[in-house]
Amino acid sequence: DIQMTQSPSSLSASVGDRVTITCRASQNISSYLNWYQQKPGKAPKFLISAASSLQTAVPSRFSGRGSGTDFTLTMSSLQPEDFATYYCQQSNNIPWTFGQGTKVEIK
Amino acid sequence: EVQLVESGGGLVRPGGSLRLSCAASGFTFGRYTMNWVRQAPGKGLEWVSSITSTTNYVYYADSVKGRFTISRDNTKNSLYLQMNSLSAEDTAVYYCARDCVGAAARWFDPWGQGTLVTVSS
Numbered sequence: 767d768i769q770m771t772q773s774p775s776s777l778s779a780s781v782g783d784r785v786t787i788t789c790r791a792s793q794n795i796s797s798y799l800n801w802y803q804q805k806p807g808k809a810p811k812f813l814i815s816a817a818s819s820l821q822t823a824v825p826s827r828f829s830g831r832g833s834g835t836d837f838t839l840t841m842s843s844l845q846p847e848d849f850a851t852y853y854c855q856q857s858n859n860i861p862w863t864f865g866q867g868t869k870v871e872i873k
Numbered sequence: 874e875v876q877l878v879e880s881g882g883g884l885v886r887p888g889g890s891l892r893l894s895c896a897a898s899g900f901t902f903g904r905y906t907m908n909w910v911r912q913a914p915g916k917g918l919e920w921v922s923s924i925t926s927t928t929n930y931v932y933y934a935d936s937v938k939g940r941f942t943i944s945r946d947n948t949k950n951s952l953y954l955q956m957n958s959l960s961a962e963d964t965a966v967y968y969c970a971r972d973c974v975g976a977a978a979r980w981f982d983p984w985g986q987g988t989l990v991t992v993s994s
Contacts, residue, residue, distance in 0.1 A: 800980040802918075809968055809984040810918065816978035853918055857979035860932050862908075862920040 768792050768856050772865035778873040783844045787868045789837040789854035798858035799837045801830055804867075805850045813852075814839065844870070875899040875983055877969050882988030889959050889992070895952040895969030895985055903927075903947035906972035908981060909954050911965035911990075919965075922954065923972065936962075959992045966990075 769792035779785050789799065797817040802810040812821050814830040817837055827842045841848055849872050854865040881893040895907070909921040922943040923932045931943050942955040952969050966989050970981035 797977060798979065800978075802981075809986055810981075811984075812980055812982035815973075815975060815980040819975075819978065821982070855918070855981075860923070861934050862923075864918040864920070867917045 767861055768795060768859055768863050770854055770856055770863050770865040772852075772854055772868050774868060775866065776869040776871060778871045779844050780873045781844055781846060783873075785841045785844055785870060787839045787852055787854075787870075789832075789839070789865050791835045791837075791856055791858075794834050795856045795858035797833045798856055799830075799832065800855045800857060801839050802853045802855065803848075803850045804853065810853065841870075846872075875971070877971065877983060877985035879967065879969055879985045879988040882967065882990045884991045884993060885959055886994055887960055887992055890955070890957045891959065891990060893954040893956065893967055893969075893988060893990070895954075897950045897952065897969075897971075900971070902945075902950040907945060907952045908970045908972055909943060909952075910968045910970055910981065910984070911963075912968070912987075913962075913965045916965075921967070924952070956990070959990075961992050964990060964992045 771790045773788045799817045801814040804810040818830045829840045831838050851867045851869045853867050876898045878896045885891050906925045908923045924943045940958045944953045966987040968984045968987045970984045973980050
């Protein structure tokens with residue numbers, strides 16, 4: 767199975783900050799990497815596919831980069847509605863696997 | 874509007890069984906692979922099972938293989954998860970999610986609101 771490791775597990779940031787979350791795969795997954803956002807008590811929401819393709823209606827302050835084993839999700843200017851937990855997920859091989867999540871909290 | 878609505882969760886004793894359902898609307902259900910993903914309380918996301926559009930192929934996480942059975946009824950736009958031999962480790966919110974495929978990409982979207990399964994004596 768492909769292991770997905772996110773860092774950090776949590777972070778505190780202020781509105782307007784630039785925030786970057788890292789996701790590392792245990793083996794090469796090309797660009798088969800997705801990002802999801804989850805708010806407390808809600809279902810995950812799809813943000814980015816293929817490492818860098820933003821879902822329609824996702825604000826342009828979100829961006830994704832990477833290929834192979836190392837990936838990043840960046841929020842260029844954090845907004846109040848961005849405080850949530852973010853998960854990466856590989857879709858290269860079954861079993862599909864997720865990172866453990868990164869909780870973005872208000873400083 | 875594309876929508877997925879799960880039902881069937883509840884409290885069940887260890888060793889018991891439960892059947893979850895997911896009702897789909899707003900898209901041609903029979904054309905999509907569908908998935909179950911779960912989330913234990915306070916924990917991360919775990920893929921559970923997938924079923925292809927015409928039920929030719931089913932896949933399971935090792936943690937549920939032999940105990941859970943995924944199925945679908947395309948005439949009823951519904952996805953199911955039969956869960957047997959449940960243990961406390963199966964306690965989680967269970968989400969159904971549509972499988973989307975693009976150019977060199979595959980992702981889950983949308984997700985249902987989830988249904989909580991609690992395994993406890």
